Amino acid sequence: MNQHANVRIGHSACPHDCPSTCALDVEIIDGKRIGRVHGAKDNSYTAGVICAKVARYADRIHHPDRLLKPLIRKGGKGEGGWSEIGWDDALDLVAEKFLRAEEKYGSETVWPYFYAGTMGLVQRDGIERLRHAKKYSGFFGSICTNIAWTGYVMGTGALRGSDPREMAKSDCIVIWGTNAVVTQVNVMTHAIRARKDRDAKIVVIDIYENATMKQADMGLVVKPGTDGALACAAMHVLFREGMADRAYLEKYTDDPAGLEAHLRDKTPEWASAITGLSVAEIEAFARLVGTTQRTFFRLGYGFARQRNGAANMHAALSIAAVTGCWQYEGGGAFHSNSGISGFKFNKDMLEGDKLRDPTIRYLDHSRIGPVLTGAEDALYGGPPVTAMLIQNTNPVNVAPEQRLVRQGFLREDLFTCVHEQFMTDTAQLADLVLPATMFLEHDDVYKGGGNQHVTLGPKLIDAPDGPRTNHYVIEELARRLGVAHLPGFGMTEKQHIDALLKSRDIGDFEDLREKRWADMQPEFETAHFLKGFGHPDGKFRFKPQWNGGFAPNKPPKSMGIFGPHERLPEFPDHVDLIEVADAEHPFRLATSPARNYLNSSFAETPVSKAKEGRPELLLHAEDAAMLGLADGDRAEIGNTRGEVILHVKLFNGIKRGVVIAEGIWPNSAHERGEGINTLTGADAAAPYGGAAFHDNKVWIRAAG
Numbered sequence: 001m002n003q004h005a006n007v008r009i010g011h012s013a014c015p016h017d018c019p020s021t022c023a024l025d026v027e028i029i030d031g032k033r034i035g036r037v038h039g040a041k042d043n044s045y046t047a048g049v050i051c052a053k054v055a056r057y058a059d060r061i062h063h064p065d066r067l068l069k070p071l072i073r074k075g076g077k078g079e080g081g082w083s084e085i086g087w088d089d090a091l092d093l094v095a096e097k098f099l100r101a102e103e104k105y106g107s108e109t110v111w112p113y114f115y116a117g118t119m120g121l122v123q124r125d126g127i128e129r130l131r132h133a134k135k136y137s138g139f140f141g142s143i144c145t146n147i148a149w150t151g152y153v154m155g156t157g158a159l160r161g162s163d164p165r166e167m168a169k170s171d172c173i174v175i176w177g178t179n180a181v182v183t184q185v186n187v188m189t190h191a192i193r194a195r196k197d198r199d200a201k202i203v204v205i206d207i208y209e210n211a212t213m214k215q216a217d218m219g220l221v222v223k224p225g226t227d228g229a230l231a232c233a234a235m236h237v238l239f240r241e242g243m244a245d246r247a248y249l250e251k252y253t254d255d256p257a258g259l260e261a262h263l264r265d266k267t268p269e270w271a272s273a274i275t276g277l278s279v280a281e282i283e284a285f286a287r288l289v290g291t292t293q294r295t296f297f298r299l300g301y302g303f304a305r306q307r308n309g310a311a312n313m314h315a316a317l318s319i320a321a322v323t324g325c326w327q328y329e330g331g332g333a334f335h336s337n338s339g340i341s342g343f344k345f346n347k348d349m350l351e352g353d354k355l356r357d358p359t360i361r362y363l364d365h366s367r368i369g370p371v372l373t374g375a376e377d378a379l380y381g382g383p384p385v386t387a388m389l390i391q392n393t394n395p396v397n398v399a400p401e402q403r404l405v406r407q408g409f410l411r412e413d414l415f416t417c418v419h420e421q422f423m424t425d426t427a428q429l430a431d432l433v434l435p436a437t438m439f440l441e442h443d444d445v446y447k448g449g450g451n452q453h454v455t456l457g458p459k460l461i462d463a464p465d466g467p468r469t470n471h472y473v474i475e476e477l478a479r480r481l482g483v484a485h486l487p488g489f490g491m492t493e494k495q496h497i498d499a500l501l502k503s504r505d506i507g508d509f510e511d512l513r514e515k516r517w518a519d520m521q522p523e524f525e526t527a528h529f530l531k532g533f534g535h536p537d538g539k540f541r542f543k544p545q546w547n548g549g550f551a552p553n554k555p556p557k558s559m560g561i562f563g564p565h566e567r568l569p570e571f572p573d574h575v576d577l578i579e580v581a582d583a584e585h586p587f588r589l590a591t592s593p594a595r596n597y598l599n600s601s602f603a604e605t606p607v608s609k610a611k612e613g614r615p616e617l618l619l620h621a622e623d624a625a626m627l628g629l630a631d632g633d634r635a636e637i638g639n640t641r642g643e644v645i646l647h648v649k650l651f652n653g654i655k656r657g658v659v660i661a662e663g664i665w666p667n668s669a670h671e672r673g674e675g676i677n678t679l680t681g682a683d684a685a686a687p688y689g690g691a692a693f694h695d696n697k698v699w700i701r702a703a704g
Contacts, residue, residue: 006030010460011040011516014054015439016598017116017144019336019450020184022046022054023517026440028460034058034440043517044165045451049189053596059605060438067420067427067435068466077410078429087468090432095480097415097431098134098387105383107135108361115141115365117392117601120444120457122350122496123470127391129352130474133483137382138362140555143399145336146690148304150551151313152335154544155321157534159339159552162296162332163521164451168193169330170296172288174203176316177227178300181211182595184450187298188215194330201288205230206302207590207694208618208660209653220285223655224588224694225306226275229574231315233271234286235322236263243290245324252529253321254539262571274574276655290323294330302592305694307563307685308577314544315572321540326528336449339552342520343447343454346503349488350496362556366691367682369401372408380558389477390418391436391470394600396425398664400680400691403642419473422604425667425675435467442469443493445500445512452521454504456497456512469493542571546687554688563686577686579697585639587623587659590694591676594663603666615669615676617646618660619700624650627700634671634703637661639696642678645671645703659700 007027014022023043027035037057041048070090075081085093101109112131118124131139153159167173167190180187192215194200204216205227213219222230238244239260249256268282275282289295297320304313317333325331337343348354361382363371370378371385379385399405409416409429418430427433441463446455471493478484491499498508506518525531532538535550546568547561555562569575581588596608603609617635619627629635631650636643637659646661654660667675680693 007035012440012457012460013446013455014050015118015120015444015446015457016054016601017119018184018598019448020046020186021119021446021448021451021453021455022050022186023453023455024050026460032461034061034461040516043453044519045186045448045453047186047189049185051185053598053602053605053608056605056607059607060602061440063604065422065604066464067422067433068464069435071433073431080428082433090434091473091476091480093432094389094417095477098481101387101415105386108137109383109385110134110136110387111139111363111385112136112389113139113365113368113393113395114391115143115393118439118444119446120439121345121347121446121500122444122493123442124392125347125351126471126474127389129350129355129488130478130483132352132355132357133478133486134481135357135360137385138360138556140362140364140559140689141553142364142684142689143366143691144301146553146688147309147685147692148301148313148335149553150688151304151310152299152317153534153551154310154314154546154549155317155540156529157541157550159335160337160522160527161334162326163527164334164337165190166330167191167296167298168197169294170194170200171198171294171330172201172203172292172296174205174289174295174297175212176205176297176299177303178298179206179210179212179302179593180300181215183593186450188212201292203285203288207654207658208592208651210592211595218285218288220277220281221653221655222275222277224590224658225308225312225578226574227303227312228308228315228572229271229274230277230282231312231319232263232266232572232574233268233282234289234319235259235572236266237268237283237286238290238322239263241287241290243287244322248324248327249322252533252540254537254541255543259542259571266573289319293325293328295323295325296331297333299333299335302694305692306578307692307695308575309685309690309692310687311568311573311575311577318542318572321542327530329524332528337452338449340452340520340522342452342504342522344504345500347500349491349499352486352488355486362559364559364684364689366400366684366689368395368399369404369408369682372411372414373404386413387415388417390416390426394424394426396429397600397667397675398677399682400677400693401641401682402667402675402678404682419470424600434473437463437467437469441467442471443497443509445497452519453517454506454512454520455517456509458513544568551688561687562684562689565687568686578695579681581657581697585697585699587657587698587700589637589659589661589679589696589698591664591680592660592662592694597663600664600666603664612663615646615661615663615665616649618651618654618662619648620654620656621650621652623656624648627702629702635700636703637679637698637700639679639698641681642674644674644676644678659698
């Protein structure tokens with residue numbers, strides 16, 4: 001029993017950058033503070049389960065170090081000197097700096113920069129309305145989803161798949177490239193239910209023996225960037241041993257004969273040499289999925305965070321088309337439901353789409369380092385960026401090529417306003433820091449990625465005196481910048497939510513408050529593509545249109561096609577568009593998620609910090625011995641982008657030559673104040689961009 005007498009339960013949705021978008025039941029104490037946070041038991045996807053870090057959200061929202069007052073820099077950038085400033089004076093200063101920058105370089109010199117610190121549609125996306133009204137530089141948001149989404153849609157033609165709740169009705173669940181125990185716990189809820197109720201087999205494919213693989217019936221540890229080879233060899237076995245569904249292939253796919261011919265030399269022996277798996281492991285996997293009609297492929301983001309990730313995603317997805325498992329309940333494949341029709345809100349008013357000027361340049365948000373340091377190919381012929389408003393993201397910590405990012409933020413001619421909840425690595429380099437509300441302190445609405453619900457997140461408690469919502473900042477700046485009269489401005493959060501919901505016939509704010517969520521899952525035949533795939537001919541494409549084909553987040557034509565797209569394969573294949581280890585850099589580094597952090601969020605909460613301990617490098621014992629390193633030793637790890645010091649943790653659940661650094665720790669948690677993204681590359685992956693965070697060649701040596 002809760003020790004507080006005056007406790008009520010409020011309802012919300014987790015706002016963080018996770019596909020689960022869990023429906024929440026929140027303990028509210030005395031109408032002012034929150035207690036424990038629970039997963040909503042009556043939500044069919046959340047099913048009463050949430051991750052431990054969100055369960056203890058009180059540690060975050062009531063944290064003593066939370067930002068409560070606007071702060072203006074005092075002294076040099078990054079020196080840590082701050083003075084309090086009033087909200088009106090702070091916003092006046094932002095407007096003054098933006099207008100002055102425009103006068104000198106034109107409107108494109110201002111770059112509003114945001115991402116997924118909140119997934120609420122109003123508080124996240126309203127910044128676009130200001131961008132379009134003022135003709136500021138466009139924002140191509142590529143950092144997280146693009147590599148994976150592009151590869152998936154090249155096959156299906158639509159960003160959707162089997163109902164994720166169907167995992168509970170599967171006889172085999174293949175969890176590929178996602179450490180679900182750590183990053184989306186609800187996948188495990190439904191997979192474990194299938195094991196309990198149906199004796200289903202759980203297969204986990206990843207680059208190390210992580211927490212999810214420990215729960216698997218079959219665990220396959222592959223070398224980073226080699227998933228396409230495994231997929232091709234599995235399909236080779238399916239054709240060779242008569243397990244391909246030829247009737248399905250003939251009806252639903254573009255060129256099954258061409259695929260079969262292409263795969264004839266993609267043998268398990270061929271793939272074994274590439275992936276590090278044994279021939280027996282590859283054949284056992286192929287036979288399991290080939291003889292289990294109700295096989296559900298749950299494809300994650302992890303294995304697509306390679307420069308060849310789009311090709312690997314497409315190859316893994318292709319297995320489901322060869323077996324025809326799409327035909328069965330509990331079968332098929334799923335990556336994200338972001339493209340279902342029920343999620344296609346009319347966002348004209350929220351984002352100011354009708355105010356968009358197609359002649360304004362776009363900048364790639366993954367390449368913020370090159371952008372801020374003036375790389376010609378990153379600026380697309382426009383002026384330097386000399387003014388920024390940053391919401392919902394922490395690029396000095398999470399963006400690749402951290403040294404370039406930091407160098408850019410330290411420019412004296414760059415004015416930066418950061419609207420944040422804590423003094424992050426990015427806020428520390430700002431000129432002005434504004435305190436932001438948290439999700440239980442404002443109204444918003446959320447749509448799932450890993451599920452099918454639209455969920456309301458109404459304000460449940462008052463914010464402390466000081467923090468303001470993202471929406472407030474955008475509205476106040478619009479007024480000062482002379483665009484508040486334009487469509488979409490002057491509306492409240494609830495009015496924007498009403499407009500969004502009515503565009504999908506979900507009712508309005510009050511209707512959804514009563515219902516809590518709306519289930520937007522397409523019916524079975526649509527979800528399983530039994531009426532045809534999303535391409536114009538209705539066929540699954542084994543032969544992707546890499547150059548110019550549809551993608552959910554395709555870069556504008558002005559940006560062109562990215563990377564060595566001409567090397568992407570005609571049919572599913574392994575292609576070495578990766579940072580292949582070499583004599584100078586004999587190891588491959590992946591920066592995988594930590595259990596108690598979520599990107600850079602939760603790195604400030606005491607329990608999360610205590611549970612994670614310190615930044616460590618997972619290193620195979622034989623590699624450690626070769627390097628003269630022991631468990632707990634300090635190791636320096638580096639490449640042409642920089643060097644970082646980590647403590648060694650001996651771990652044999654990886655292939656030789658592969659190392660893992662879990663979690664995005666604050667830069668200050670590292671000895672030299674430089675985090676792991678010092679080592680990751682900002683070059684855009686083929687064909688439509690994205691950051692390859694798990695694709696880095698490095699050297700390792702004992703730290704001096």
